Amino acid sequence: MSGEPPAPVSRPMKFPYTISAKIAQFPYKFYWKYCWQFRFYYYGVVASLPIIYQIHKLANSPGNKAAYAEMRRKEAAEHHH
Numbered sequence: 001m002s003g004e005p006p007a008p009v010s011r012p013m014k015f016p017y018t019i020s021a022k023i024a025q026f027p028y029k030f031y032w033k034y035c036w037q038f039r040f041y042y043y044g045v046v047a048s049l050p051i052i053y054q055i056h057k058l059a060n061s062p063g064n065k066a067a068y069a070e071m072r073r074k075e076a077a078e079h080h081h
Contacts, residue, residue, distance in 0.1 A: 031038040
């Protein structure tokens with residue numbers, strides 16, 4: 001025992017039991033090459049990010065937050081009377 005760590009196993013598991021093993025052994029290259037749905041899913045996510053960012057900016061603007069707070073204040077006042 002020289003205190004060295006054991007050598008890593010070079011062969012993959014017959015059945016990957018853990019999530020990390022399943023992710024590591026997933027055939028990404030095969031799916032990217034032969035499955036158009038796999039490719040277009042990622043293209044769609046990337047294409048929609050600017051739209052989602054713009055909606056996020058509008059929804060979290062100071063004016064919108066003030067209008068929402070006022071609406072909630074009025075609603076709360078209605079329910080308490």
